[in-house]
Amino acid sequence: MKIERLWGSRLKESPDEAFIEFISGRDVRERPPCDAVLVPYDIWGSRAHAVMLWKQGIVPTEDAQKIISGLHDVTSLYQQGAFPLDPAKEDVHTNIESFLIEKYGLGVGGKLHTARSRNDQVTLDMTLFLRDRNLDFCRHLIALETSLLAGATAYAAVLIPGYTHHQHAMVTTFGHILLSYAESFYRDLLRFRQWHSLFNANPLGGAASYGTSLPIDRELTSLLLGFEKPSVSSLDLITNRWEAEAELSHAISIMMNHLSGLAQTLILFTTTEFGFVTLSDKYCGGSSIMPQKRNPSGLEVIKAKTAVAHGVQSSLYALGKSLFVGYNRDSQWTKYLIMDLIHECEEAPHIMAAILDTLSIDRERAHDLCRTGFITATDLMEAIVNDYSLPLRQAKMLIERAVKYSEQKNTDTITWEGLKQALEEMGLALALTADSVINHQDPATVVSRRKAIGGPTSDVLLKAVDAVTARVREQSEWLQDKTARLDSAQARLDDLEKDLLSHKA
Amino acid sequence: MKIERLWGSRLKESPDEAFIEFISGRDVRERPPCDAVLVPYDIWGSRAHAVMLWKQGIVPTEDAQKIISGLHDVTSLYQQGAFPLDPAKEDVHTNIESFLIEKYGLGVGGKLHTARSRNDQVTLDMTLFLRDRNLDFCRHLIALETSLLAGATAYAAVLIPGYTHHQHAMVTTFGHILLSYAESFYRDLLRFRQWHSLFNANPLGGAASYGTSLPIDRELTSLLLGFEKPSVSSLDLITNRWEAEAELSHAISIMMNHLSGLAQTLILFTTTEFGFVTLSDKYCGGSSIMPQKRNPSGLEVIKAKTAVAHGVQSSLYALGKSLFVGYNRDSQWTKYLIMDLIHECEEAPHIMAAILDTLSIDRERAHDLCRTGFITATDLMEAIVNDYSLPLRQAKMLIERAVKYSEQKNTDTITWEGLKQALEEMGLALALTADSVINHQDPATVVSRRKAIGGPTSDVLLKAVDAVTARVREQSEWLQDKTARLDSAQARLDDLEKDLLSHKA
Amino acid sequence: MKIERLWGSRLKESPDEAFIEFISGRDVRERPPCDAVLVPYDIWGSRAHAVMLWKQGIVPTEDAQKIISGLHDVTSLYQQGAFPLDPAKEDVHTNIESFLIEKYGLGVGGKLHTARSRNDQVTLDMTLFLRDRNLDFCRHLIALETSLLAGATAYAAVLIPGYTHHQHAMVTTFGHILLSYAESFYRDLLRFRQWHSLFNANPLGGAASYGTSLPIDRELTSLLLGFEKPSVSSLDLITNRWEAEAELSHAISIMMNHLSGLAQTLILFTTTEFGFVTLSDKYCGGSSIMPQKRNPSGLEVIKAKTAVAHGVQSSLYALGKSLFVGYNRDSQWTKYLIMDLIHECEEAPHIMAAILDTLSIDRERAHDLCRTGFITATDLMEAIVNDYSLPLRQAKMLIERAVKYSEQKNTDTITWEGLKQALEEMGLALALTADSVINHQDPATVVSRRKAIGGPTSDVLLKAVDAVTARVREQSEWLQDKTARLDSAQARLDDLEKDLLSHKA
Amino acid sequence: MKIERLWGSRLKESPDEAFIEFISGRDVRERPPCDAVLVPYDIWGSRAHAVMLWKQGIVPTEDAQKIISGLHDVTSLYQQGAFPLDPAKEDVHTNIESFLIEKYGLGVGGKLHTARSRNDQVTLDMTLFLRDRNLDFCRHLIALETSLLAGATAYAAVLIPGYTHHQHAMVTTFGHILLSYAESFYRDLLRFRQWHSLFNANPLGGAASYGTSLPIDRELTSLLLGFEKPSVSSLDLITNRWEAEAELSHAISIMMNHLSGLAQTLILFTTTEFGFVTLSDKYCGGSSIMPQKRNPSGLEVIKAKTAVAHGVQSSLYALGKSLFVGYNRDSQWTKYLIMDLIHECEEAPHIMAAILDTLSIDRERAHDLCRTGFITATDLMEAIVNDYSLPLRQAKMLIERAVKYSEQKNTDTITWEGLKQALEEMGLALALTADSVINHQDPATVVSRRKAIGGPTSDVLLKAVDAVTARVREQSEWLQDKTARLDSAQARLDDLEKDLLSHKA
DSSP, X not given: OOOSOSOOTTOSSOOOHHHHHHHHTTSSOOBXXXXXXXXXXXXXXXXXXXXXXXXXTSSOHHHXXXXXXXXXXXXXXXXXXXXXXXXXXXXXXXXXXXXXXXXXXXXXXXXXXXXXXXXXXXXXXXXXXXXXHHHHHHHHHHHHHHHHHHHHHHTTTOEEEEEETTEEEEEEEHHHHHHHHHHHHHHHHHHHHHHHHHHOEEOTTOTTTTOOSSOOOHHHXXXXXXXXXXXXXXXXXXXXXXXXXXXXXXXXXXXXXHHHHHHHHHHHHTSTTTOOEEOOGGGOBOOSSOTTOOBXXXXXXXXXXXXHHHHHHHHHHHHTXXXXXXXXXXXXXXHHHHHHHHHHHTTHHHHXXXXXXXXXXXXXXXXXXXXXXXTTHHXXXXXXXXXXXXXXXHHHHHHHHHHHXXXXXXXXXXXXXXXXXXXXXXXXXOXXXXXXXXXXXXXXXXXXXXXXXXXXXXXXXXXXXXXXXHHHHHHHHHHHHHHHHHXXXXXXXXXXXHHHHHSOX | OOOSOSOOTTOSSOOOXXXXXXXXXXXXXXXXXXXXXXXXXXXXXXXXXXXXXXXXTSSOHHHHHHHHHHHHHHHHHHHTTOXXXXXXXXXXXXXXXXXXXXXXXXXXXXXXXXXXXXXHHHHHHHHHHHHHHHHHHHHHHHXXXXXXXXXXXXXXXXXXXXXXXXXXXXXXXXXXXXXXXXXXXXXXXXXXXXXXXXXXXXXXXXXXXXXXXXXXXXXXXXXXXXXXXXXXXXXXXXXXXXXXXXHXXXXXXXXXXXXXXXXXXXXXXXXTTTOOEEOOGGGOBOOSSOTTOOBOHHHHHHHHHHHHHHHHHHHHHHHHTTOOSSOOGGGHHHHHHHHHHHHHHTTHHXXXXXXXXXXXXOHHHHHHXXXXXXXXXXXXXXXXXXXXXXXXXXXXXXXXXXXXXXXXXXXXXXXXXXXXXXXXXXXXXXXXXXXXXXXXXXXXXXXXXXXXXXXXXXXXXXXXXXXXXXXXXXXXXXXXHHHHHHHHHHHHHHHHHHHHXXXXX | OOOSOSOOTTOSSOOOXXXXXXXXXXXXXOBOOGGGGGHHHHHHHHHHHHHHHHHTTSSOHHHHHHHHHXXXXXXXXXXXXXXXXXXXXXXXXXXXXHHHHHHHOHHHHTTTTTTOOHHHHHHHHHHHHHHHHHHHHHHHHHHHHHXXXXXXXXXXXXXEEEEETTEEEEEEEHHHHHHHHHHHHHHHHHHHHHHHHHHOEEOTTOTTTTOOSSOOOHHHHHHHTTOSEEOSOTTHHHHTTTHHHHHHHHHHHHHHHHHHHHHHHHHHHTSTTTOOEEOOGGGOBOOXXXXXXXXXXXXXXXXXXXXXXXXXXXXXXXXXXXXXXSOOGGGHHHHHHHHHHHHHHTTHHHHHHHHHHHOEEOHHHHHHHTTSTTTTHHHHHHHHHHHHOOOHHHHHHHHHHHHHHHHHTTOSSOOHHXXXXXXXXXXXOOOOOHHHHHHTTOHHHHHHHOOSTTSOSHHHHHHHHHHHXXXXXXXXXXXXXXXXXXXXXXXXHHHHHHHHHHSOO | OOOSOSOOTTOSSOOOHHHHHHHHTTSSOOBOOGGGGGHHHHHHHHHHHHHHHHHTTSSOHHHHHHHHHXXXXXXXXXXXXXXXXXXXXXXXXXXXXXXXXXXXXXHHHTTTTTTOOHXXXXXXXXXXXXXXXXXXXXXXXXXXXXXXHHHHHHTTTOEEEEEETTEEEEEEEHHHHHHHHHHHHHHHHHHHHHHHHXXXXXOTTOTTXXXXXXXXXXXXXXXXXXXXXXXXXXXXXXXXTTHHHHHHHHHHHHHHHHHHHHHHHHHHHTSTTTOOEEOOGGGOBOOSSOTTOOBOHHHHHHHHHHHHHHHHXXXXXXXXXXXXXXXOGGGHHHHHHHHHHHHHHTTHHHHHHHHHHHOEEOHHHHHHHTTSTXXXXXXXXXXXXXXXXXXXXXXXXXXXXXXXXXXXXXXXSOOHHHHHHHHHHHTOOOOOOHHHHHHTTOHHHHHHHOOSTTSOSHHHHHHHHHHHHHHHHHHHHHHHHXXXXXXXXXXXXXXXXXXXXXXXX
8 A cells, every 4th residue: 555645535635736845845855955056157157257258368269169168068967967066076166167177178177267256256156046036036926916916806895804903803805905915015026126126236357356457348247147237346245245145035034924924814714713714625734643634734834934034034134244344254154045045935925826816715604703793893983973973082982882881781793772871871862773783883884985095995995906906017017128138148148159159269 | 539431541532422322322321212203203194184184074174273283282392392201191192192182172182083093193103203214314324425435535545455254365455445335335225215115105094904984085194294105005004014114124234234344344454463444532432441442342332233233123024924914013012123223223324434534544554464465466376377378277276386385485475486486396487587576466566457347446446436426426316305205295284284274164 | 081091991990000011112111221220230249349359458448448338328329219320421330430439539439440340340230130130030930830820720621622733633621721831931940040050150350351460359259249159261251241141032032932822822712703712801902993992912012022032132142143252342232132121021921920810711612612623533533543443544534534524514523424424435344323423522521531641631631730830839949049049148248348347447 | 187176285284074064065065855864763753652552552462563673674774775755755754654554554554653643753753853963062062172171271371462342451361262262162061951951851642732542651652762751741842843943043053152253263363464373274265266365264154154043043933933822834844944053053163173173373473462552551550559559540540641652652562651751640659660660561470460260370270271171071971871861761662672572462
């Protein structure tokens, strides 16, 4: 007999693959060497550097041709999974340079490192890597926004309790809740965009931190690597090789906080006690012992990873504190910190979107809860303020008493009797009736009255959905533009390489 | 006999007042109640809310007139220091509302709170407060940039050792160092600007989190409070009353990290051992026991406050994690955290600017150090690469040997003898001379050769200064524009109040 | 009309004073200068130091007598609130020394600081202060343990759902939950005790960090200040003036985490949806707008303060990282960090104890929930394993199916029909009956069967209560012993002072 | 040509292997699946559980025999590297249980999980794993103490400057510095010991969190797993599956802070500017471009890892905050956090010990520095206080002036002329001579006078070394005792298994 999971006969659908990967973490999965993901970026950087050295006459044509060929060989090997990083050679840079030297000798391979240092090289590699991952986060968030905005529309009229302090506050709709998260994640999108505008500058050419006397052309390498411009200081980005990491980690941390809040909210909504949201079997976990379990494991894991993000932020700040000017080896650890964090969190928006897309709501249960916990007391109070011009403070005292007296009769909506007793006690004579008291507490009615911008009434909510949708579309266009620019930088490099390779030495 | 400080006879100048306040911390200074600084913001918000309630017919003219008058009374009292917050009345909101109720009765004062909750009120107050402080940070950073750019210019040709790993790397100039920090702080400036664009939205009207049924006009209050627009969700900004705080705290944390790095760098430069920077007596502390002390206390305190910033960031993240939807009381503590942090750090850029403006450099000592620790080895290597087309890797091995052999003779620059021995060992015949070896290691010469963008050569450096200066000027204009917009919002509110007060009830 | 709070007519009891202080935070309350709380400790330290200087012949009798008298004067003034700290005099140390110099002249007052530095003085003051606060935390935790153990006993048989992943897991008792927290807080108690054993060493005599050439007697001052011994290195405790703070902050952080978990648990239990715990009105907050609110504000505030603790820990770690040997001014900020944290958290265990002592449980509601969410499925499975020797894995598959089939019939306990269908499908023939299926899922029955150490059965639980009670008693005795030792150190100092004052000069 | 490292021709010795591994981090090294290290612990736990189930009659002899044999098979495979964890099977627990079920069928293998859950199983595995690692840290710290105490002895009379605020304070010895760190690390040792006493309790038997109805014997499994006792609550340790991790991470964080401080101190001592410490080539790194470099990479990496530790602590705290009672999936991530941290830091004490054991000191350079920066001013002042009974405050003013006047003559020790001018200015007539001024500032003399406990005088220092040595020895004995207890628990399990296997079914 073969078993793979110790639970599941209760569930009607098998868990989603990506979901299982997300919640399994690193129990049975290894983390590859960090530099493995840098190979393509290190090569991109070296190709641009080599072409520039050639254009500047620092490396002669024939040598440059060999170096470029060698780098293409590494790319091929890498793509076939046949360029393992040799632990005897410190890092990705040494592995690649050694390959060239072993293949073409020191006289050729030994020229690639002219006018650069590992300090600017690793800063470059990380900038290229992070730039791509950062754009990925933008992409994932746009997808999550799409789910949330679709949900906000679909559930625009689905009544549920609104809470403050975990207590019943005022009736709202599930769509209103989802729109509020769409708004939060929109700010996250802007944070990732800000990352791009802060850090899309070319560190290559800073050399060890203090520049080089060789006649390099930093404008050219900027162009070939898709950067806006070369950094204006050779020193700044190398001393601060923790800041782009800390900036990204901050954007991730806030995004994860938003996800964790939505996760916690859904976790409570899916308890037996709240009971008005059910997750799809595809996004539930079971127990090794308890046969009845359908655990919201994905949502819990999101919370765990949020804590991971916070810690990475702490580490990056602490690492970057009180650093003496110039490169410090301390910075090397920023690589592992940010790579791990990206690995942990990059799928989180996707998992959340999938959970949202597949959950179901028990509208009846939700509606029943909208008649408990005196949740419509504020609406009744506002109706009285509106109809009888009662000062708010007086109206509030009135309804507080009405709640107390109604509660004494074991109800948890305000009764006409309770309100009458309060009116009498406060010496107020208002033309209210038993019917109006009931009507002013009808869940659908009260929601339909809250019409100011930002409120839950369907019309207002759908206008908000439109507004956020339009803004997300703008970001989507920005993202496409940036992606296209990177593609054209690559094309320009390809062209220059063709020139070089076709050149007679 | 009267003494105030237990040290100081050694110093020629008295410490700066602001500096003493900065380094004394909270030993002998109290922190006032946090809501004290919110009084003007709470009043601004209440005035805008009251005028709007009147315009919308929710509060009748006569009542609105009294409320506005009462709020102006509070302002006057506050400005005279005669509006202490009564601890028996929970917070600033209750204190002010109680004042109105006590003065005009529940029938008038009890109407101000119509269609709002403390939830949106405190969110509003904090947004207004943080918006001002955030613009202040922009202002302080622009001033610091001015100091750094002036320093970069003044010290553009002052040679000092450049370091990596705390070890001698390559000769640079003090101006080159300062320009690199100017570049770092420029990103900080952009971070504070980003805060403004993310959070300048009006939360007022969200009420308890779920809107109100009363016919409020959120566009109007936005206009009167200097906001771009009302928030599109009543819920989002209230649930996330930690995010604007965490965003600001992040901007502060990174800025403090940059300051701490510059502080640590200056601390080392002022040790007896490095000894080429001397701080002004005005920015030094003494010891209670050691008569000789001139301590860089301000720089150390900057490092301490950097650690404080990191912790506040941790707290705000942790506080905002996994929050159930809707307001949670937890958020109240975000107020104290961010207020304390602002208090600790707002003067830091100013103190740093003052320290930079008043320090002096021992150029001779600095120049001497530029001839030790084999600091010009890389320049010599690059000269050989350039002159003899030697592969970089080979040239590096050559110079490594030359260093080793020179060191064995107890020098710490490369000697012609050491180099010769290395050339022979490697079988290289290059037309080098004893003179050229000396010349290639001359500190001024080597710096003058590093001409690529970002490097320390004076021309290049001064162009970089110009570039950053131009960018700072743009930010300065942005700042003026934003400040003007807030002024005109206030003017618009004054006008509407005049209308109201002149209106016949 | 006079109002103090904008809510409350709903509540039957007024909020507790200490509770209001706890949840109001710093809105309307100032934080006094930090050194104010150090006055008594600074005086204790100076008295011991002065007596020692006299015994060693470093300060002559007549001068020592005056110094002691002056210090007693300061104590009197302080106790009458008439020794305000003058901000012109840096800190508590300078304030007190200046008092002596102003009163007795430099020739007398100027001798007290002989053979000490502010470095060892402030380390001493903080050690004395923290030692007291640390013992207070022990005291508060013992009181909380008492509440929890009383609750565990009182609610030993009160059935409630037990949860994992926020989902129904297995029925347990409220007493079982409370006992588990008693066990957690017991470890906290041991952490605070560990603090005492790590840091009860005398730093006085380290002087600036490197000792003094004057013939001081550190054994004597240790005795007079209640320390086990003088520190064996003059340097260690001064360089590490963040470690005792970080240790205490860690103990507080873990304690707060435990409190925050208990708080979150109670918050959920008091929602309308769970609804089986009701907090006393004395420990509830209201809303400024919503009339029905009874918010668990104290519990939320505990969570907020937990986040504050985490941040302080981050700050203390970051501040203490990579410090160059010897005193650094950075350390000054550790004072504010730990003092604020103590201020925020010292009442937290007390507030939690009060909340526990006064809450009430709706046993019927809790019992009803123990029949939902298939919460007894595991017990039924174990009964089958036990009665029919079925392999656990097979039994689990059986019950998973039974859950699925029962759920399809819209029940949320396992039905005999559902189980039969599962038995048939798996080809199992077990002598079960409809009655036994019901009986094996009876909430009281299932709890009574879980008898292993650690389980919820009353007998077992009450034995656990006894075991923890006995351990808490031991800690209580330790606490009394330590308190007595401090008292006798003070008495010894009083005696020596009497000798001195009665001595002829 | 083959190259492995891009630097090194300058160095006389090759870097140490362990050192290279330590500083290379994860660039070219993978991190294996986390559960891989848990295999032996999971098996130990399962063996103990199976034997107990058999003794209690829950699993029949024949089945128990097979289960035990199967577990031994897994051990053999694991030891041969032939038990890879299958990612299709969630975790180590499922992998091992599946092995048994595949080998012996569900009827046998399916019985092992009786009366336990993955919740208590993973808590158990982690407790066993962390218990071992924690004892390892004790072992490593004892080794580091040995190095430090040897160094304190060897360098007891080697004069170096003592610093406060990074400025020259008072002359001390290198031995005095090392002893101070020995004292700091001793507290670390006690922290790890405390971990053992807090967490050496058996969680097995808690099952899902709420116990089991099957008749298990938790005393027996405690005995077989080397625990003091079973946990007194089935729930506490499972809800708090972050606390043992956070406790260990705290101990590591403080230890790393101490290491980072020592690292930073050595980094400065090895700069060209301080220049009195030289690290062995075996513990230096080079540069990819700068030929002269001998970087203190190991010391920098220690600082980086310190920042990593702080972040892990933040994560663990945040993860453990506000957790609802009972197991939450969030806890799974505590495993990765603490495992990564252990991996990063376990070698740090060893690397530091090796660096200390192999460094060399330039005594002449150090001694020269002891005559600069007015470093002996305090000693001169104390000599005057002692010889002339001058009040300390007056003597300090005198010497402050003497420093000022001497400095004006460009010296940086106090001259007789400078002192005379100060004496005259203050109207003091003391019988000082030019000779005595010189003598009172002799570096060796001043150190020999600071004789109080904790001071740098050789006799005093060596006594301190003895005291710490004796205490370390006690901890060493404790460690041996604990290790022996674990061995005997294993032996007891072996014996019971022999009984079982020899038993007739």
